[in-house]
Amino acid sequence: MNALLAAALPVFTEGPSEVSSVTREANWFLENAFIIPLLPAISFLLILFFGKRMPKKGAEFGIAAVGIAFVLALITGAAWLDHRDNFDGQLSESPATGIEPAHDDHADDGHADDGHEDEGHEDEGEDEHAIGVVADDGSTSSDEVALAVEAEGDGHGEEGHAYVAVQNSTQWLQSGGIEFSAGTLVDGLSVMMLFVVTLISLLVHIYSTDYVSGDRRYTHFFAFLSLFTASMLFFVLSDNILQMIVGWELVGVCSFALIGHWWEEKPNSDAALKAFLTNRVGDVGLLVGMITLFFAAGGGQTFDTLSITNTINQGGVSHTALVVAAAALMAAVMSKSGQFILHTWLPDAMAGPTPVSALIHAATMVVAGIYMVARLYPVFWEGMQIPGSSINLLATVGAVTLVGAGLLAFVQTDIKKVLAYSTVSQLGYMAMALGVGAWTAAVFHLFTHAFFKANLFLGSGSVAHAVHSFDMKKDMGGMRTFMPQTYKTFIIGSVALAGVFPLAGFWSKDEILVGTGGWGIFGGTGGPGSYTFHLTMGMIGAALTAAYMTRCVYLTFHGEYRGGDHGHDDDHAHAHDDAAHHGDPHESGPRILYPLYILSGFSILIGLVNLPPGFQLVPESWQERFLHFIEPAGASYFPAVGHATPSWSLAIISSLIAFGGAGLAYWYYFVKVDGLARSTGQKLTELPNGLVTTNAWARAGHKVLVEKYYLDHLYTGIIAGATKGPIARAANWTNTHLIDGVVNTAGETAVRTGRQVYDKIDQGLIEGFINGSGRVSDATGQELRRINSGKVQNYAAILFAGAAILAGAFIVILAL
Amino acid sequence: MNLLAELSYWQQTSIRVGAGLLAVILVAGTLVMLHLFKLVSFMQSRLGPMEAGPFGSLQLLAEVGKHLQKEDIVPRKADKIVFAAAPFVVLASTFLLVVVLPGGPDAWFIQNDLGIYLALAVSSVSVIGILMAGWGSANKYSLLGGLRATGQLIAYELPLILAVVGVVIQAGTMNLQGIVYQQANGEIFGWDGIGNPYILTQFVAFFLFLTAMQAELTQTPFDMPIAESELVSGYMTEYSGMRFLLFFIAEFATAGVFSAIAAVLFLGGWYVPGIDPDDNIMNVLGPLVMFVKVIGLTFVVFWVRFSFPRFREDQLQKLAWKFLIPLALLNIVVTAIFKVWI
Amino acid sequence: MNSVLAAVSQDADIVVAQNVFFGVIAVSMLYAAIRVVTTSNVVHAALWLVVALAGVAANFILLGSEFVAVTQVLVYIGAVVVLFLFGVMLTRASLGDDESVAQEKRSMAAVVGVLLFGVMAFALIDTWSDDRLVIDEPQQVTEVSDSIFSQYIIPFEAISVLLLAALIGAIVVARQD
Amino acid sequence: MLLNQFLLLAAALFCIGVYGVLVRKNGMLVLMSVELILNAVNINLVAFGALTDDVGGEVFALFTIAVAAAEVGIGLAIVLLMYRNRRSIDLSEADLMKG
Incomplete structure (x- = not known):
């Protein structure tokens, strides 16, 4: 109402030229996105209080809430697409900046509505801003504000509309002059996350009703699934960094509860503790980083994400502060998103039920770090000096993670651990992409990865459901004959993950490789920097991915069935003690298969949402839709990220490399191992005379991989152990030998000297004097001994007396 | 408009003090006469006192005379000063309670924004008097009665205060005069015929208040502390004559004052529908209206007292902590939600 | 009042x-x-x-x-x-x-108390002897409450948590089992 | 009124409280003396609040009252526990920490 009034009364004055890309007025769904996290949160409470009394033990609450949330997320997404292209409302001052627009005469401008002075004020202020910009363009209609904003975009054919985030914020509390607000920030990034989280969560919920049916804490499990979903949604919708911290920690707590779902077994509770503690390490970084941002970019006034990023984008923050903030936040990303050296919790987190693993790895927990970097991108963009550089911490950590974790995936026998390391590796891709400035590619990879990784995890769960084990070498093999449907979906997921054209993984991975800008020599044009090293690592990673997925598929689905001849004591067996599940493996039920079908469909198709520009096979209007809707290009809170031009040659070569990796693995497993197994009739999982057994170097490398680069040894053995063992012993030794030695020597010397003195001088000369003083000191000691009486009041008396005397002394000194 | 404004400060003060004393004594006397003597008799199908005065109406004076004549016995081992001071502490608490009560637009004792908060604070002082009595008597029945009374009073003070909080939130003031005006000027869905007595919106608080009040007054079914069959009148065992009379007056006066507070909080206080609350006539009419409402509410108190059996100690505590307090908190939450959003 | x-x-x-x-x-x-x-x-x-x-x-x-x-x-x-x-x-x-509720020797405590009072009294008289308090009207309750629920909201919340902790702590310490 | 009359009163109250804390052996009485000390502090807070015409003094006095209530709750629980274990609340007997 008021905004309309403001729009109808344009005031032609020159305002500051900066325009914040925020609006408060948009489609109802965009303004009220807070309902989406609220639904699973309510469901959590309902399940907690009433779950056990419901016919489906609480699962219905979770499915209903997440289902509605998914529908709402879809509508929100549609509303966002419309908003993105057809926004013609009013931009508004970012509500929590705490800085009043410098127009104090607004009361004279004919605003009749005094009841909404704040709103009117802000709208009007922004109106003036906007008009200022429009005037530069020579236009007079305030409806075309958006055009002006787009003017500084990167020229990617944005159809002349601004990228305007929708922020709906309300004051939570106000203390000591600082306002703490709570609100939602809806833009392409959060809309995409809403879609991913709600969809995956919904499928996981449905899947779980079969997978954990009959579990001892079935209701509890669904309660925490709901809370997990709610926390992640809360996190992605938060419009200020304080809220982000809350969401981040909530996600951590939920993952703790879910990883330790079967806490009666020691390894499971250990894994939960490990996940939690490793994340604490990063959380310290998060706190330090966020506090730095609050004071450096928020001016100690506001926690608002957009105003912080705005300030950074306008160069209002010193580089040192940004380096500190970016480095501290890096620690948080490394722990939460499993980047190298802090990734160790992630494979252990496989101790949780498989649906949880799928949820953690695809949509919720681990992508939180990536999301945080994407959301606070200017911090890294400026702090890490991403543009125009060829190396930086974020990209390098990502690249190392990508290759390191990919290698580790080769030595795992547990199917879920292969997938876990694969996730770590793919997260490395995302971190690397963010590090090299390929923002859209990173987010796009997050998007596609969510689907095929969820597909793979749920598929592995389906297999495990059949054989009651996760061990590929002992209990699987030949599963394709028992469960053809699972096999098909798993193959689709693997191929998508491996990055085979035209499945989802190909598009996003290719985009990352392009985005490194390291392909300049072969005709592609550079991205923000020229990260050749990272391009190389990405290529290696692509080959590794394809190879270990081939190995995984072979060990699980091909060859001879190796299980079925021993008891099952794994964690999965708890849920399935009925005899019907034993015997030969069998295909899973529909509640497990349908989620797999859906995810497979997405794995095939979802890559097509962001066809690269210049992809000649499709109309131009199909290209770069993801980038158009998701990347806040031209928004004032987002840096001007340049985009690399895709190149056919790079795509072809990286595909060839991936095929090479896959081919090598295929040759090893499908040809050699399989052939040997057939000819000898043994159930083989590797060649008896392979490289590892024949070559010493290879054996050493294999050992390093099996020992996971000795990181766990480093943490538990060396760091914790040293503190417990050697360091403590060294301190003890120092104490007994050095210090005591000195003391003893001194004592002995003193005794010897004393005896000399006693014999020579003392005995005769000053005995009387000595005795006298001895008596005095004995008496003193007897008196002083009383002080140490163990009676608190005596100590208090001394304390008060001392304080009084000291205070008196100060007064005397000051008075003099 | 103002009857009192023409008087000087000390004259006003004297009138107010006198009125306060009268309010306590008169109400207590009426309660004893009407409810304790007559109501219980009728409920038990007998006539009650009939000898002194017409229909026994002067029986109360006779009783007072009897108590005043009795010997004031102090047990030998008692802590004399504490024993002697205890009834006065209890009675003082009652007298202080009455000061915040409004009786009309200008008929108040003191005007204070703290109003009900002050009343609740002062009412908690009486616990000390009861403990003093229980301990000072050097009698194990007295001590047990005192401890029971304390435990009960502490437990039921919480729902009492929390019930009031609901009203305070709705009225937006703790001033009892303000609460009366809020109700007088309120309306029910646009109809302002009878104002908006909070018993309609705060019926949960009303129920809580009456229940907690019953316990605070140690009336049956909450009369564990003075249970005659178990504790021989509890902390009052050793008291006789004048001091017993003080306890007796305090008990009934407190019943009256608490009922008056309940009347103000939930029934619109001195306000009568149809008369402008600022009209001068209300200064005369108001106290009478209050008196009628008080008699009505105390009737409920005594009705319950004579109808219900006694609670057991654990039932009594359970009722307070597990039912009344959660209910009161819920009421506050709901009221706050309505206040903020609707 | x-x-x-x-x-x-x-x-x-x-x-x-x-x-x-x-x-x-x-x-x-x-x-x-x-x-x-x-x-x-x-x-x-x-x-x-x-x-x-x-x-x-x-x-x-x-x-x-x-x-x-x-x-x-x-x-x-x-x-x-x-x-x-x-x-x-x-x-x-x-x-x-x-008589057993207090220590036998009280002189030390008395000395401490008097010494403390002496020091404080000297400091107070030295510093604040010129300041006068003029109380015209009582502090409004609304001012106090507004202040608690805006400026001092975080200390207030901290106090609430402290009280809750004390409540639970007292129960845990005193319960018999 | 002078500010100092309140401050000196508070100082006197404080010192009496300190004396009580030092002299009393009975745990309950020590707690009571601590209450005197806390109240002395509260007088100071409110007096300075009145001097500067700032509501902060009162607010913190309220906070002190709340904390004192918590302190008494815990303190009494400890004293009761001590009574239950030793049948005595004589603090001078609680000297296991003596040297």
């Missing part, structure tokens, strides 16, 4: 009444406080404490802080002292005097 204040603060410069009240209150408070720490009857000590705390409440009223004064009465006299009396009776204090 209000009217008392209004009466005595007619003339803010020379308010004999306030000072007279203060004198009476201060003397009785100090006497009560001394009795609290010297009487050998535990219950008497608690009852003297009531007098001292009521004196503090009266001081708050003199300072215009009615809300704090009433809270003082509600919390200290209505709850804390009652708890003390309760505790005294549960731990079976003897009815009469009990």
Whole structure:
């Protein structure tokens, strides 16, 4: 109402030229996105209080809430697409900046509505801003504000509309002059996350009703699934960094509860503790980083994400502060998103039920770090000096993670651990992409990865459901004959993950490789920097991915069935003690298969949402839709990220490399191992005379991989152990030998000297004097001994007396 | 408009003090006469006192005379000063309670924004008097009665205060005069015929208040502390004559004052529908209206007292902590939600 | 209370009444406080404490802080002292005097107390002797509440958590099992 | 009124409280003396609040009252526990920490 009034009364004055890309007025769904996290949160409470009394033990609450949330997320997404292209409302001052627009005469401008002075004020202020910009363009209609904003975009054919985030914020509390607000920030990034989280969560919920049916804490499990979903949604919708911290920690707590779902077994509770503690390490970084941002970019006034990023984008923050903030936040990303050296919790987190693993790895927990970097991108963009550089911490950590974790995936026998390391590796891709400035590619990879990784995890769960084990070498093999449907979906997921054209993984991975800008020599044009090293690592990673997925598929689905001849004591067996599940493996039920079908469909198709520009096979209007809707290009809170031009040659070569990796693995497993197994009739999982057994170097490398680069040894053995063992012993030794030695020597010397003195001088000369003083000191000691009486009041008396005397002394000194 | 404004400060003060004393004594006397003597008799199908005065109406004076004549016995081992001071502490608490009560637009004792908060604070002082009595008597029945009374009073003070909080939130003031005006000027869905007595919106608080009040007054079914069959009148065992009379007056006066507070909080206080609350006539009419409402509410108190059996100690505590307090908190939450959003 | 204040603060410069009240209150408070720490009857000590705390409440009223004064009465006299009396009776204090409640040697403590008072008194007289308090009207309750729920909201929340922790702690410490 | 009359009163109350804390052996009486000390502090807070015409003094006095209530709750629980274990609340007997 008021905004309309403001729009109808344009005031032609020159305002500051900066325009914040925020609006408060948009489609109802965009303004009220807070309902989406609220639904699973309510469901959590309902399940907690009433779950056990419901016919489906609480699962219905979770499915209903997440289902509605998914529908709402879809509508929100549609509303966002419309908003993105057809926004013609009013931009508004970012509500929590705490800085009043410098127009104090607004009361004279004919605003009749005094009841909404704040709103009117802000709208009007922004109106003036906007008009200022429009005037530069020579236009007079305030409806075309958006055009002006787009003017500084990167020229990617944005159809002349601004990228305007929708922020709906309300004051939570106000203390000591600082306002703490709570609100939602809806833009392409959060809309995409809403879609991913709600969809995956919904499928996981449905899947779980079969997978954990009959579990001892079935209701509890669904309660925490709901809370997990709610926390992640809360996190992605938060419009200020304080809220982000809350969401981040909530996600951590939920993952703790879910990883330790079967806490009666020691390894499971250990894994939960490990996940939690490793994340604490990063959380310290998060706190330090966020506090730095609050004071450096928020001016100690506001926690608002957009105003912080705005300030950074306008160069209002010193580089040192940004380096500190970016480095501290890096620690948080490394722990939460499993980047190298802090990734160790992630494979252990496989101790949780498989649906949880799928949820953690695809949509919720681990992508939180990536999301945080994407959301606070200017911090890294400026702090890490991403543009125009060829190396930086974020990209390098990502690249190392990508290759390191990919290698580790080769030595795992547990199917879920292969997938876990694969996730770590793919997260490395995302971190690397963010590090090299390929923002859209990173987010796009997050998007596609969510689907095929969820597909793979749920598929592995389906297999495990059949054989009651996760061990590929002992209990699987030949599963394709028992469960053809699972096999098909798993193959689709693997191929998508491996990055085979035209499945989802190909598009996003290719985009990352392009985005490194390291392909300049072969005709592609550079991205923000020229990260050749990272391009190389990405290529290696692509080959590794394809190879270990081939190995995984072979060990699980091909060859001879190796299980079925021993008891099952794994964690999965708890849920399935009925005899019907034993015997030969069998295909899973529909509640497990349908989620797999859906995810497979997405794995095939979802890559097509962001066809690269210049992809000649499709109309131009199909290209770069993801980038158009998701990347806040031209928004004032987002840096001007340049985009690399895709190149056919790079795509072809990286595909060839991936095929090479896959081919090598295929040759090893499908040809050699399989052939040997057939000819000898043994159930083989590797060649008896392979490289590892024949070559010493290879054996050493294999050992390093099996020992996971000795990181766990480093943490538990060396760091914790040293503190417990050697360091403590060294301190003890120092104490007994050095210090005591000195003391003893001194004592002995003193005794010897004393005896000399006693014999020579003392005995005769000053005995009387000595005795006298001895008596005095004995008496003193007897008196002083009383002080140490163990009676608190005596100590208090001394304390008060001392304080009084000291205070008196100060007064005397000051008075003099 | 103002009857009192023409008087000087000390004259006003004297009138107010006198009125306060009268309010306590008169109400207590009426309660004893009407409810304790007559109501219980009728409920038990007998006539009650009939000898002194017409229909026994002067029986109360006779009783007072009897108590005043009795010997004031102090047990030998008692802590004399504490024993002697205890009834006065209890009675003082009652007298202080009455000061915040409004009786009309200008008929108040003191005007204070703290109003009900002050009343609740002062009412908690009486616990000390009861403990003093229980301990000072050097009698194990007295001590047990005192401890029971304390435990009960502490437990039921919480729902009492929390019930009031609901009203305070709705009225937006703790001033009892303000609460009366809020109700007088309120309306029910646009109809302002009878104002908006909070018993309609705060019926949960009303129920809580009456229940907690019953316990605070140690009336049956909450009369564990003075249970005659178990504790021989509890902390009052050793008291006789004048001091017993003080306890007796305090008990009934407190019943009256608490009922008056309940009347103000939930029934619109001195306000009568149809008369402008600022009209001068209300200064005369108001106290009478209050008196009628008080008699009505105390009737409920005594009705319950004579109808219900006694609670057991654990039932009594359970009722307070597990039912009344959660209910009161819920009421506050709901009221706050309505206040903020609707 | 209000009217008392209004009466005595007619003339803010020379308010004999306030000072007279203060004198009476201060003397009785100090006497009560001394009795609290010297009487050998535990219950008497608690009852003297009531007098001292009521004196503090009266001081708050003199300072215009009615809300704090009433809270003082509600919390200290209505709850804390009652708890003390309760505790005294549960731990079976003897009815009469009990000389064992205090240390035999009190001179050291007295010296400390007097020394402390001397130092503080000197510092206070030296620093604040010129400052006058002019209390025209009591502090509005709304001001106090607005301040608590805006400026001091975080300390307030911290206090709430502390109280909850204390509640649980007291139950855990005192429960019998 | 002078500010100092309140401050000196508070100082006196404080010192009496300190004396009580030092002299009393009975745990309950020590707690009572601590209450005197806390109240002395409260008088100071409110007096300075009145001097500067700032509501902060009162607010913190309220906070102190709340904390004192918590302290008494815990303190009494400890004293009761001590009574239950030793049948005595004589603090001078609780000297296991002596040297």
